[in-house]
Amino acid sequence: MICINCCCEVDCLYVEYSNNHIRLTDCAKCKEVVDRYVEFDNVLLFIDLLLLKPGAYRHLVYNSLELELSKYPERKHEFSARTWKQRSLLTLLRLRDWFVKFDKLNRVWILITAFEVYLTWVSEERNYAQSNSNELIEFILSRSALSQYLCFAIYCVADFVLLCGLTHYFLVKWFKWGRKVKYSKHVVSYTILLSYGVKIFPFLMLIWPYDTLLSTNIVKLVSNAYIIEALKVVTNLAYSNIIFLYVVVFLVRWISVRPLLCMLVTEGDIQFCGKFMEVEYKRLLRRLLRI
Numbered sequence: 234m235i236c237i238n239c240c241c242e243v244d245c246l247y248v249e250y251s252n253n254h255i256r257l258t259d260c261a262k263c264k265e266v267v268d269r270y271v272e273f274d275n276v277l278l279f280i281d282l283l284l285l286k287p288g289a290y291r292h293l294v295y296n297s298l299e300l301e302l303s304k305y306p307e308r309k310h311e312f313s314a315r316t317w318k319q320r321s322l323l324t325l326l327r328l329r330d331w332f333v334k335f336d337k338l339n340r341v342w343i344l345i346t347a348f349e350v351y352l353t354w355v356s357e358e359r360n361y362a363q364s365n366s367n368e369l370i371e372f373i374l375s376r377s378a379l380s381q382y383l384c385f386a387i388y389c390v391a392d393f394v395l396l397c398g399l400t401h402y403f404l405v406k407w408f409k410w411g412r413k414v415k416y417s418k419h420v421v422s423y424t425i426l427l428s429y430g431v432k433i434f435p436f437l438m439l440i441w442p443y444d445t446l447l448s449t450n451i452v453k454l455v456s457n458a459y460i461i462e463a464l465k466v467v468t469n470l471a472y473s474n475i476i477f478l479y480v481v482v483f484l485v486r487w488i489s490v491r492p493l494l495c496m497l498v499t500e501g502d503i504q505f506c507g508k509f510m511e512v513e514y515k516r517l518l519r520r521l522l523r524i
């Protein structure tokens with residue numbers, strides 16, 4: 234656990250007395266209250282998250298997450314698996330423990346992914362209707378509704394897993410961040426998940442007539458800025474490092490997730506994938522030249 238003001242490590246956030254009253258701990262270094270968000274209502278916390286208040290992010294991804302995960306210590310199962318039946322039982326027990334432990338995180342993740350899949354589907358359909366030149370999207374849209382949904386769901390999940398995994402990998406590898414952080418992998422995933430929440434806003438644009446390509450691009454830019462700012466707040470690294478890392482992660486996602494979707498849709502047709510990537514590459518070049 235950390236002090237949300239100066240980020241120094243602390244043992245506890247508050248002291249609980251027998252009459253259920255709590256007293257918030259003061260930080261020995263900065264003399265401020267270690268984590269005032271302990272007493273905050275969820276609505277106020279959500280507003281502070283939208284306003285990108287550093288304390289709100291640090292409270293959720295460090296203190297709240299550690300308190301939640303420490304309720305479920307790593308359980309050692311009593312027997313060592315020898316037969317395949319014991320091994321399957323052990324796997325099921327570990328899977329159940331994992332779902333119980335990460336219940337809250339999984340709920341947030343499922344909610345945001347559901348929004349993301351629908352918005353990606355809508356925006357790809359709209360882009361295709363306007364430009365009429367994307368063979369991959371044309372191929373996907375010619376399938377049944379369930380198949381279309383599954384394709385975009387796999388695309389969004391793969392993209393998100395790659396975003397979290399690569400960000401954590403580069404933070405540790407390049408900037409030596411997170412060696413003292415107990416749940417560093419989950420801290421990065423949770424930070425990205427919380428800042429991803431901004432992507433829900435285009436839903437309002439589907440209701441009101443502001444759903445132009447310009448406004449969609451503005452929302453994409455804002456959500457990327459949110460992720461960069463949230464990572465900066467949580468890791469305390471310089472903006473230049475975070476932006477460099479984010480650009481590298483973006484490029485790796487761009488060259489791997491779309492081809493993956495392409496391979497999936499065409500059932501491994503490498504020739505079609507190559508052709509599609511060439512079209513996408515030319516389109517990106519045209520966009521960059523226009524800028």
Ligand SMILES: [Zn+2]
Binds near residue numbers: 238241264
């Ligand atoms: Zn402090």
